[in-house]
Amino acid sequence: MQxxxxxxxxxxxxxxxxxxxxxxxxxxxxxxxxxxxxxxGKLVEYGLDNISPDMSFLEMFDVLNGExxxxxxxxxxxxxxxxEGICGMCSMYINGRAHGPQTGATTCQLHMRSFSDGDxxxxxxxxxxxxxxxxxLMVDRSxxxxxxxSGGYVSVNTGxxxxxxxxxxxxSVSDEAMDAAQCIGCGACVAACKNASAMLFVxxxxxxxxxxxxxxxxxxxxxxxxxxxxxxxxxxxxSFTGACSVECPKSxxxxxxxxxxxxxxxxxxxxxxxxx
Amino acid sequence: xxxxxxxxSSSLGRKVVMSLTGxxxxxxxxxxxxxxxxxxxxxxxxxxxxxxxxxxxxxxIITVSYxxxxxxxxxxxxxxILTRHNQASRPVRYAYSHPEANSLWSSRNMGILxxxxxxxxxxxxxxxxxxxHFGSVPMAEYDGKQYKxxxxxxxxxxAEWWYxxxxxxxxxxxxxxxxxxxxxxxxxxxxxxxxxxxxIETIGTYFFAIIIPVAFAAMPVYVFLQVHGII
Ligand code: HEM
Ligand code: SF4
Ligand code: FES
Numbered sequence: 001m002q003x004x005x006x007x008x009x010x011x012x013x014x015x016x017x018x019x020x021x022x023x024x025x026x027x028x029x030x031x032x033x034x035x036x037x038x039x040x041g042k043l044v045e046y047g048l049d050n051i052s053p054d055m056s057f058l059e060m061f062d063v064l065n066g067e068x069x070x071x072x073x074x075x076x077x078x079x080x081x082x083x084e085g086i087c088g089m090c091s092m093y094i095n096g097r098a099h100g101p102q103t104g105a106t107t108c109q110l111h112m113r114s115f116s117d118g119d120x121x122x123x124x125x126x127x128x129x130x131x132x133x134x135x136x137l138m139v140d141r142s143x144x145x146x147x148x149x150s151g152g153y154v155s156v157n158t159g160x161x162x163x164x165x166x167x168x169x170x171x172s173v174s175d176e177a178m179d180a181a182q183c184i185g186c187g188a189c190v191a192a193c194k195n196a197s198a199m200l201f202v203x204x205x206x207x208x209x210x211x212x213x214x215x216x217x218x219x220x221x222x223x224x225x226x227x228x229x230x231x232x233x234x235x236x237x238x239s240f241t242g243a244c245s246v247e248c249p250k251s252x253x254x255x256x257x258x259x260x261x262x263x264x265x266x267x268x269x270x271x272x273x274x275x276x
Numbered sequence: 277x278x279x280x281x282x283x284x285s286s287s288l289g290r291k292v293v294m295s296l297t298g299x300x301x302x303x304x305x306x307x308x309x310x311x312x313x314x315x316x317x318x319x320x321x322x323x324x325x326x327x328x329x330x331x332x333x334x335x336x337i338i339t340v341s342y343x344x345x346x347x348x349x350x351x352x353x354x355x356x357i358l359t360r361h362n363q364a365s366r367p368v369r370y371a372y373s374h375p376e377a378n379s380l381w382s383s384r385n386m387g388i389l390x391x392x393x394x395x396x397x398x399x400x401x402x403x404x405x406x407x408x409h410f411g412s413v414p415m416a417e418y419d420g421k422q423y424k425x426x427x428x429x430x431x432x433x434x435a436e437w438w439y440x441x442x443x444x445x446x447x448x449x450x451x452x453x454x455x456x457x458x459x460x461x462x463x464x465x466x467x468x469x470x471x472x473x474x475x476i477e478t479i480g481t482y483f484f485a486i487i488i489p490v491a492f493a494a495m496p497v498y499v500f501l502q503v504h505g506i507i
Contacts, residue, residue: 096374236365262466
């Protein structure tokens with residue numbers, strides 16, 4: 001990148017940039033409202049004006065909830081935590097896509113400038129049998145936790161910390177593991193998949209340990225257990241449509257799904273577990 | 277043997293069954309197409325009839341054909357089980373969805389494409405396979421040897437424009453089914469590699485999704501034009 005020189009600024013653009021805060025947009029929201037898991041929900045319309053294009057999508061929801069609260073109505077329940085794309089909480093299916101129209105980003109990283117003034121925006125919760133709706137846009141993603149608990153770990157004995165350079169790991173291998181370890185467990189892959197399959201998530205977890213020497217020892221058991229748990233949770237099978245990887249905020253590659261297939265088949269053919 | 281049934285009924289195991297049967301069916305298509313190219317020979321059907329005689333009398337081919345029938349049945353049955361399971365995994369659908377933004381139509385509609393193929397296979401086998409094995413096919417004689425004249429059956433069937441159209445539509449379906457299915461089948465088996473995946477994708481797209489369906493579709497069209505004296 002070239003350093004910005006004074007002449008790169010065109011005066012009108014600079015003024016427009018500085019006055020951007022004056023520009024407000026109108027949006028028409030259709031938001032899924034549902035009291036709890038036992039009641040039926042429906043899309044409810046809300047109009048908002050005075051939305052700054054620089055707001056994040058969640059800040060726009062804060063504005064909506066402020067207005068609802070002032071009117072004495074129930075605010076929209078939605079999950080969020082870090083608001084910087086690392087916790088994976090902000091599950092929203094926006095205008096027919098997981099986390100909205102941007103790729104490689106979560107809902108909290110989506111800004112209102114991605115929409116046009118006067119747009120209608122439909123917001124629904126993740127839809128999957130394994131992710132029951134708790135309230136409005138909040139879903140229960142504890143199925144992912146149970147998949148991790150079933151094998152997404154490396155067993156280590158406690159004691160003094162091992163020397164950092166005790167095991168030499170080639171850069172390419174650690175990079176591959178780190179790419180997979182980027183998964184934040186947001187569930188966009190499940191939400192986007194036509195089969196509500198959790199393959200990309202589980203594959204990322206299986207992969208990031210399987211490629212490292214510390215994780216190899218338990219890789220057979222891990223693949224068997226995590227796949228079994230994934231199936232038990234009621235996720236669908238993989239059709240290799242690739243939707244998951246496109247919608248994944250961390251752009252986790254389909255390579256990991258192929259690796260998990262290899263790991264699982266290898267585990268099934270070689271493990272001494274006769275019961276399955 | 278609990279581990280075998282358990283593995284084959286897992287989501288990954290079921291896909292392996294889909295992949296193995298699907299890829300086996302794909303290799304069969306090559307043989308089937310190569311053989312049927314005899315239809316383009318202008319010899320009154322002699323080469324074609326000799327080829328069908330070989331296909332119905334060679335013990336190896338007969339053995340493989342049972343594997344083929346089984347594969348079709350298992351592939352279709354597993355497709356049904358998987359599709360139902362996949363649909364049940366999303367009991368409440370989205371009110372508003374844009375799947376075309378992240379995936380190809382063919383990859384999302386393998387079940388519909390497959391259903392077209394299943395119907396096609398039933399009709400196709402009723403017209404030719406059933407007639408050849410259980411129907412009354414006229415006889416032809418080459419060099420003093422008697423052959424079933426399946427070519428005559430082909431000419432009658434492909435004289436109908438709607439029957440030809442059915443074939444052409446079905447070949448479009450198989451093109452789309454294999455455009456996704458061929459490369460997906462390898463990934464299901466865990467085969468994905470920067471060196472080989474591009475080759476597999478090229479073969480899947482150009483050979484299985486274009487050349488094979490076009491060659492198959494050309495057969496009924498050619499016979500139709502010939503029977504009606506257009507060429
Ligand atoms: C009998 C009618 C058929 C039906 C109902 C059918 C259905 C399906 C379905 C639903 C899938 C996708 C599975 C998934 O995405 O999870 C599939 C995959 C596949 N099919 Fe078929 N199909 C049929 C015929 C064929 C034929 C005739 C061929 C080859 C000539 C074929 C080759 C394949 C291949 C290679 C796959 C990929 C397997 C994978 O993704 O691992 N299919 N089929
Ligand atoms: S694989 Fe991607 S989309 Fe799926 S849970 Fe992980 S970060 Fe989210
Ligand atoms: S709120 Fe943490 S990723 Fe969006």
